[in-house]
Amino acid sequence: MNQPRGQVRPAPAPHISPSLTHRTTHDAIVIVPGIMGSELYDTTTGKVIWGIADPRWLTHAWLRPKGLAPLHLTDEERTGHYSRVKARRLLQTPVWSPFLRGIEPYTRLVNLAEECAAHRDAVMTFPYDWRLPIAVNARRLAKEARDHLQNWRDHSAQPEARRQALEDRPARLVFLAHSMGGLVTNTALTLGGDKDLVADTRGVLTLGTPFQGSVVAANILNASQGAPLPLPHTRLAAAAATMPAVHELLPRFRCLEDGMDVHRLTPGDVAALGGDKDLFAQAQDFFSTLYAQQLPQQQPVVGVRQDTVQSLTLTDGVVRASEYGFITASDGELSRDPNGTPRRMQVWGDGTVHRSSAAVTTPTIPLAAQHGALANNKKMLPLIEDFLLDHDALIRGPEQGDEGIGLTTPDYVTPESSWECTITGTDEPADVDCRIANIDGSWSSNDFSFDVTGDDRLSANTNVPDAGLYRITARADYGPEVTQLVFAGPSRSSGES
Incomplete structure (x- = not known):
């Protein structure tokens, strides 16, 4: 409609944007890294023995005869005296390991947690000596998580954070756990000695946690046997044979092909492939105790679309790993074809942990990513933010989450x-x-x-x-x-x- 000549149109009213409250969580956040995800420091020599990304250090560690010697568990450590090595902080730079390949730093994850938290003091990182038994680190995590929660509840920023929260309740714990860190977290919540810790936990997000183990651990221990391999592989095998944690990562599902049957690894099998049968027997006892408990509610993230070994054969002490697994019925029995041959299926995974092992509960969040980069993946960070801020959308996972290369x-x-x-x-x-x-x-x-x-x-x-x-x-x-x-x-x- 035309305006009459000479009439002045009134100026539009200014648009006034309301002030917006920046969404944060008033809960306490704990970040638990995976195996090899913490910098280790030898208190007797005053040297960092794991966690330097300088290629010269990598060459020294992996190619010189005694380059990994500081990582071997000593006889004193095998008897429970763990004061020699300290975990000082999470990885700050990328590192590399045979079989496990790359382990990316947790910088993006920590930065995101601090952005979502009401105060930086609400975020705790938990570096730990990943060579040691999971239960040892879990007991320490239970205590430190309890102290962290109490300190955050007593913090001067907590009253205002609670007023801004969607729920009027005391702060609780939220765990972000990568790889073996998920096992440490579950053990801390169930066997860590603090019976109230589960009730004081709002959520657990696991990223590629090998709840049923990984065939890659068998490859690691077997690298000193069979065909010649590059020196880094044999150096790692020698160190891993002393580490309880590596034996706790061995597969606990049916994975060993034996003619027309498939069975779980036994201590004798582990000894034959280059591991320590006593450490594996202790690992079996540990998991029998752990999985007899009701695990806390959690949200698993599973890697997909990556070639991942899921089964193995063992011939004259040499492991041959394959990128397929076996179908089992609801009663645990193997599914077989009309000829009685066990049915095989490629399930994929994150390159280290196959999907079924990482999916302790459903639904899962699938992400096309390699194991060491799950906590650093740009597509994963918005989902982690949703989890920290307690958005219901997280459990649906990313759209088309199974797609990718x-x-x-x-x-x-x-x-x-x-x-x-x-x-x-x-x-x-x-x-x-x-x-x-x-x-x-x-x-x-x-x-x-x-x-x-x-x-x-x-x-x-x-x-x-x-x-x-x-x-x-x-x-x-x-x-x-x-x-x-x-x-x-x-x-x-x-x-x-």
């Missing part, structure tokens, strides 16, 4: 030699953008040559110029970006010193 890389390569990684989830090279860079950012390349190797599977060949730690990133138009760490070092076999 997989990335399988060698864990150890030699400089200037061509090597292959595998992309799953597509057979179109144009769908994928791959890049490799050393972790200090001084070199990068997108020079990958692709070949189609099967339905929804590509091989990608590349190389690196020097020894050091490198990160490969693969992206597609759908699903999250997938990353993995690769260590480049000299070509040396287990027979060399």
